Amino acid sequence: MITDRVVLLLVLSVLWPSTALPFTPGNIGNLFGMPDSDGRTLQRSKRGWMWNQFFLLEEYAGNDHQYVGKLHSNMDRGDGNVKYVLTGDGAGSLFLIDEKSGDIHATKRLDREEKAMYSLNAKVLDRRTNLELEPDTEFNIKIHDINDNEPKFAKETYFASVPEMSEVGTSVATVTANDADDETYGNSAKLVYSILQGQPYFSVDSENGTIKTALPGMDREVKENYQVVIQAKDMAGQMGGLSGTTTVSITLSDVNDSPPRFANHSFRVTTVESTEIGGAIGRIKADDPDVGRNAEMEYSIVGGHDTFNIITDQTTQEGVIIIKKALDYESKRDYEFRVEVKNTYLDARFIHGLQFKDYATVKVTVEDVDEPPVFTRNPYIIEVHEDTAAGSFVGVVSARDPDADTKPVKYSIDRHTDLERLFNIDSVNGTITTLKALDREMSKWHNISVVATEINNPRQTTRVPVFIKVLDVNDNAPEFAMSYDTFVCENVKAGQLIQTISAVDTDEPLVGHKFVFSISATNPNFTIADREDNTANILTRRGGFSRREMSMYFLPVVISDNDYPIQSSTSTLIVRVCACDSRGNMQTCNPEVLPFSDGLTTGALVAILLCVVILLMIVVLFAALRRQRKKEPLIISKEDVRDNVVSYNDEGGGEEDTQAFDIGTLTHSDLCWAAEKTPIPPITSRPSPSRSPSRSPSRSPLWNPNSCQLLNCGSVVKWSFHSDVMILFTDRCVGQFGSFSSCH
Incomplete structure (x- = not known):
């Protein structure tokens, strides 16, 4: 910018050989107020032009510092008193200014992609006073772009898919590249896309990078994946431009364009007759080159079947043949039916002209197995009257061997179901009879199990429940x-x-x-x-x-x-x-x-009363005996013989103690014994301690109530007990006894 006193001169060393100040050609003199060619004195315009932007090429490769331009002030008389100072972006590092001449140089290689423009301030100072001679002037240095960056894709590999059999021109994916060069300057960032690999199946839009199908009828079953290489080139694709590439992996997605087909249109299955209902006996499979839901199939028996059914295994897409009704080798051994297979989901674009179903024939052969006996009924319900005697007929059960080679069968009762052993069965003909009389009031029903066993193969057994109802007979009175x-x-x-x-x-x-x-x-x-x-x-x-x-x-x-x-x-x-x-x-x-x-009957009542009477008599008799044993109190008389009582203080011992006492000293002259009775045997002395304590079985008792009779006994004075001998003392008589017969 030019003020009244300062002219700033910028010289571009590369782009412009003269000053960078704007001027009209031939009018350089106007910078200093000189007259023009017409003789008129020119006046300086005050900031009516723009000089505050300079240009510098990036990536300068010279050995010297790159020249940017020159600052010059009218205050500079060339005497070295003016000092030029530069401040702002990169001043002193990227950009240097000569204080005396005002020349500006770039010290390093600059990259536009890092920074495209630098803003700087220019100052003019008095070298001696360091005062500003001009106000600060701001200017920009813009870095000019060169084509030094190639186009780059965001990914090295892209993945895309397109349905098989798509029409030509179907969009697959769009891939774009970026160029770091300046889009506004030249063609450094103008890109053109092309396909290097993937033709003739795909094409790419040169301007926007959109990939499209280029070949009709691409079949996934023939080829599923394609690797397409896309190139982006700058300089509008011209020679010398830079380029970048990427790979696009394109997969053809499946559509239901292929029907299921049986590789073999005839299948043979073998099973045994003992296979349970619902059991699988075999599998058949059709092939469908499609994948996913387009390969899902449904199997069915054409016209249906009463013995077999077929279902689809959703995991393996196989047809599983199962049994609907029990098989019997003896009844039917061979079966044949037709199976249809078709896709579960159909694509309307491909059903025309193609039959999306197929057929196969299945033959089933049933093999014989050794089966257990079969009862004619299950269960059996039999009725029998309760007054039926033991050995009476109850009912008959019957079983047969269902095999073609019939084998004999024997019958038995599971005794765990007949713990009381009330019934029996004939092992040959299955006739059930009673072993005991039945009582309906004890049990109305008897549930037993009858077992039929093949005689030649005891492992083949069959059980059948037999419910025996006991019918009532009027055998109980109300x-x-x-x-x-x-x-x-x-x-x-x-x-x-x-x-x-x-x-x-x-x-x-x-x-x-x-x-x-x-x-x-x-x-x-x-x-x-x-x-x-x-x-x-x-x-x-x-x-x-x-x-x-x-x-x-x-x-x-x-x-x-x-x-x-x-x-x-x-x-x-x-x-x-x-x-x-x-x-x-x-x-x-x-x-x-x-x-x-x-x-209660009358006889029972009489018996009860009689028992009560007898009990009362026993009580009265016992009370009388107790009263009889209570005696009168002692009577002291002159003839009292109590002093003659000898106390031995000995108890127990049994019969041998009866010989230990001599009561002869107690003999009284007043004793009176009946002459016709046998006198009392003498009492011997007590045996010595060394004598064996064993009893003598031949020794006679001391007292026999039948040997004598005590008469005129008088008053009872004293009782003395020694072992099993009781001695009675009276005023006139002494006796040994176990009991009295009479006393007067």
């Missing part, structure tokens, strides 16, 4: 349904209801129970009225009952059923006589009357 607590009031009137009774019967007649109740027609006290609903009312025949006359009545009631043969029983209803109020409410009954259980 009886009271419950125990009744019945009473009649003393003030009752004739015809008064005192009890309603009912009955139960464990039998089960076909038409239901019908019970008949009756009592003796001559009963003077009570009558009965059958209500025709298996209940009956007990009524009084008279009034005026009295507890004093009879506190309890035993009323036999006969109950009969209506089945065949008729069963009846007699139950006893006990009726107590009680005192009641005017409204018939019981107040008190005879407390001595015990509540007996219903149904």
